[in-house]
Amino acid sequence: MTRWENYLSSAEKIIGAYTGSLPLHHFLKSFFKEHPYMGGRDRRWISQLVYHYFRLGHWGKTLPLKERIIAGTFLCETAPNDFLAVLQPDWNERVSLPLSEKAALLPAPLTPDAIFPLITSLSDSLDANAYAYTMLTQPRLFIRVRQQKLDKVKALLDKAGIAYEVFANNTTIALPNGTKIETIVTEKSWYEVQDASSQQTGALFLPAAGQRWWDCCAASGGKSILLKDQQPGVQLLVSDVRRSILENLQQRFAAAGIKHYDARVADLTAPGFVASMGHQQFDGIILDAPCSGSGTWGRTPESISFFKPEEIGKYQQLQQKIAHNVVPFLKKGGALIYITCSVFKQENEEVVSYIERISDLRRQTGGVIRGYDQGADTMYAVRLS
Secondary structure (H helix, E strand, O other): OHHHHHHHHHHHHHHOOOOOOHHHHHHHHHHHHHOOOHHHHHHHHHHHHHHHHHHOOOOOHHHHHHHHHHHHHHOOOOOOOOHHHHHHHHOOOOOOOOHHHHHOOOOOOHHHHHHOOOOOHEEHHHHHHHHHHHOOOOOOOOOOOOOOOHHHHHHHHHOOOOEEEOOOOOOEEEEEEOOHHHHHHHOOOHHEEEOHHHHHHHHHHHOOOOOOEEEOOOOOOHHHHHHHHHOOEEEEEEOOOHHHHHHHHHHHHHHHHHOOOOOEEEEOOOOHHHHHOOOOOEEEEEEEOOOOOOOHOOOOOOHHHOOOOHHHHHHHHHHHHHHHHHHEEEEEEEEEEEEOOOOEOOOHHHHHHHHHHHHHOEEEEEEOOOOOOOOOOEEEEEEOO
8 A cells, every 4th residue: 555545544534533523623633643653744644635625515425535535635736746646647637727627527516505505695795606616725824914013024034935925905914824923923022813804804993092992702812902003092891701712812912012901701691791891881892703603614624514504593693692782882973893704694794784673883884804815714894883
């Protein structure tokens, strides 16, 4: 058995054992820990094969597992490689062809709904076909340059020989996946690792000095750091239901040099939550809502295979309950920034319609952020006031 056949066999074992109960990268880490004889090259190739398989979504479900893994590699790779040269040499010679021409060589039709079966649930302004096919490509790594350090960051990337793209805003930089940016730019306060679409949500904030803002589902604090970078003079409250997440946020704030803020653990759906907030009022509230995360599935393609459609409705109910409980704390004339990293209209447009029904708030600007056009996540962000 050749090295490449061994890789294929190992990928089959992993896919057969994986149940979706934990993120795929954690499962792979455990698998390789149990097989310490595998070297770095082995682990990279086997991992790649597994991810290629899951990028196919529901395509070719009736085909043998080996065929699907090989087909996934053919579709996801763009340059000839030893794996295809050994196992499917005809495809290896054609691996650089456009996707439409490669699809014509497959044993089953490659349709958008085969890759992404929930295509009818997408937000209306998304190009459903284009979005589905982007599942075959891993999104890029992005950083946001802070403190006007662009020239210094570029100099370090040039010195390290790293290819990169600077966006027109002169703060967003796209990097190849796998770039160890922390070893290249060692001064952590110069940048934040943040997807390009997430960075784009900041255009809706428009904060002013002295205003009170509340990041109510703050998680690791990326949006709050973006807010503070725009206007250091805002008074900031961050909250999250998970204490451990807030501890991570505090470490991230310290690395970013952010010192003046308040933090609290809060379950925004708890019966006593509204009373616990007292009479606080905010000029701006960022509601980066818990969601399906479907706009990030290009990074976690295993989600396509294991996500249950009924979960969308459950997330919508949670989002509506949170919105119902936080809107009363917005000052008259204030702004609510509603954000998800979902592509489903139930979590996006329908929740905004709900907010408009229960309050005087109206959508002012924003909508779907089509990250798939630039190798980034796809998100939804709206400013209501």
